[in-house]
Structure formats: C-alpha cells, structure tokens
Amino acid sequence: MRRRYTATADAAPGLAESSRYEPDGKQKGGPRSRLVEAIAVLLLARPMRAAEIAQVLGKPTRYVSSYLSYWRTRGLFDYENGFWVLTPAGEDFAKNILEREMNSRVAQYAALARQIASSSVEHNSLAMKHKSSLTPRQQSGEFQPFIAQLTINADNKSQEHLLASCSRALLEDLEIDEDERQVLELLLEHYRRWGMTYMYLDQLERELEADRIWLMSILRSLQTKGLVYLYNDRRLGMRVGLSKKIKNAISACIRAIS
Structure with a gap:
C-alpha cells in the first residue's frame, strides 16, 4: 500500500513551503532540475531501486540517491521495501513533465514540417525556372550539382557529429556541478544545432524553465x-x-579527431 505524503511545517525547516506545487507541476520558489524530472518520469513507469535508476540515467548511484533522498523530504518520492516510488504529488509532477515534453516535441515537428513544405515549394519553383533556361545537354548534367549538394550536406552532418562528440568530451572534463553542466550543455546544444555560440537570457530562462535569480x-x-x-x-x-x-577547446578537439 503506497503511503501518501503530507508536508507539515514541523517536518523540516521550510518544508511546507518547498513542498507546494502549482497545478501545472512547477515547484514554487526555485528552478526544477532536469535530473529530478528524469527520475520522476522513470518512476512513473514502475518502482525502481536507486542503482537501477542510476544505470538508466548514466549517473553515479550515490549521486542519484542524494537526489532521491532530498526530494523525498519535499514530497515527490517515497521509499518502500527497497524500491523508490512516486507520491501522489510526484505522480502529478511526472505526468506534467510528460505532457510538457510531448507538446514541445509536437511543436518541433510542426515547425520542421512547415520548413520542409516551404523549402519544397521554393526549391521546385527555382528548379523549374532554372531548367527552362538550359539547353537539353545542360539539362542532362543536372545530376552533377545535385551530387555536389549531397556531398555538402554529408560534410555538414559530419561536422555536426564531431561537434557533438567534442561537446560531450568537454563536459566530462570540466569540473562543474550539475546545475552549471545543465546550463552549459544547453549552450553547446544550441551551438551544435544552429551554429550560434550565444543565447539571450530570456531564451535560457524559457528553455530551462528556470528562476532568473538562480540562473544568474x-x-x-x-x-x-x-x-x-x-x-x-x-x-x-x-x-x-x-x-x-x-x-578554442572545441576547435582543437575537432581538428584532433577529424
């Protein structure tokens, strides 16, 4: 029988305040950790041991256990017969995470679909216009620029893969805590996807769903x-x-492995 958790003011200093959640799953009084969200989603599937959670997430067991213990006192998780489970508040939290991620994924696919549709119309229009201005012999050679374009796209994919590998290696080598890693990882991902080495503060706040004071x-x-x-x-x-x-570190890494 799952034990229901009820936060009380005398359970721990400040516990009643930190255990309250908005209806949409957002914790009051600070940012949410991506690791906590990942753990909550895993436990929504079934109860799990700390070592099992750590293995799935690729984190040290001791590190995951510290998160579980901390958020147990905040009312998200509970420990029963050797397994970690979600409290009712934790279940609501995890379901909201799933809903948010699914909505985000749908929005990303929708944007990509619009981009593909738009570029397809534009490409066909330009191709027809270009083809009409060519002689039959020139038209028969249209495969050459097409193959060249495929080569360029392959080079871009290769560069993106190198950048992703070097970013992961860099994050592993840096002596930074989990929160710092989360922010830096987002900046590197933005660089990999869009080729831009910066973001604006409001973008970071939105992507991380973070409190500005914490983020700063x-x-x-x-x-x-x-x-x-x-x-x-x-x-x-x-x-x-x-x-x-x-x-400079990323550039040196890419040169070394390319």
Whole structure:
C-alpha cells in the first residue's frame, strides 16, 4: 500500500513551503532540475531501486540517491521495501513533465514540417525556372550539382557529429556541478544545432524553465570559471555566450579527431 505524503511545517525547516506545487507541476520558489524530472518520469513507469535508476540515467548511484533522498523530504518520492516510488504529488509532477515534453516535441515537428513544405515549394519553383533556361545537354548534367549538394550536406552532418562528440568530451572534463553542466550543455546544444555560440537570457530562462535569480547565479559562476561571457545588449537584453576558452577547446578537439 503506497503511503501518501503530507508536508507539515514541523517536518523540516521550510518544508511546507518547498513542498507546494502549482497545478501545472512547477515547484514554487526555485528552478526544477532536469535530473529530478528524469527520475520522476522513470518512476512513473514502475518502482525502481536507486542503482537501477542510476544505470538508466548514466549517473553515479550515490549521486542519484542524494537526489532521491532530498526530494523525498519535499514530497515527490517515497521509499518502500527497497524500491523508490512516486507520491501522489510526484505522480502529478511526472505526468506534467510528460505532457510538457510531448507538446514541445509536437511543436518541433510542426515547425520542421512547415520548413520542409516551404523549402519544397521554393526549391521546385527555382528548379523549374532554372531548367527552362538550359539547353537539353545542360539539362542532362543536372545530376552533377545535385551530387555536389549531397556531398555538402554529408560534410555538414559530419561536422555536426564531431561537434557533438567534442561537446560531450568537454563536459566530462570540466569540473562543474550539475546545475552549471545543465546550463552549459544547453549552450553547446544550441551551438551544435544552429551554429550560434550565444543565447539571450530570456531564451535560457524559457528553455530551462528556470528562476532568473538562480540562473544568474549559475551564469556568474560559469563566467568566473572562464566558460561563458555575459554581454548586456541594450536592444535585445543580456547575451550569454560560450567563452573563447570553450570555443578554442572545441576547435582543437575537432581538428584532433577529424
């Protein structure tokens, strides 16, 4: 029988406040950790031991256990007969995470579909216009630029793969905590996908669903370590970018393995 968790003011200092959640699953008073979200989604499937969760997520068991214990006191998880389970509040939290991620995924696919449809119409129009201006012999040679374009796309994919590999290696080598890793990982992912070495503060807040005070403290810490730079653009707001140290390290890694 699953034990229902009820936060009380005398359970621990500040527990009643930190255990409250909004209807949409957002914790009051601070940002949510991606690791906590991942654990909650796993436990929505079935009860699991800490070692099993750690193996699935690729994290040290001791590290995962510390998260489980911490969030047990906040009312998300409970421990029964050697297995970790979700409390009713934890179940609501996990379901909201799933809903959010699914909605985000649908939005991404919808944007990609619109882009494909738009580029297809534009490409066909340009191709027909170009073909009509060619002689029959020139038209028969249209496969050559097509093959060249395939080669360019393959090169781009290869470069993206190298960048992803070097980003992972860099994150493993850096001595940073989990919150700093989460922010830096997002900046590197943005760089890999879009080729841009910076994001704006409001973008980071939205992507991480983070509290600004928490986020700024993490960014200041990363800045002190020489991993990011902060620039205040008067028109567009605070810009957060990868430092020269990071960009040079990634470039050196790509040259080494390419």
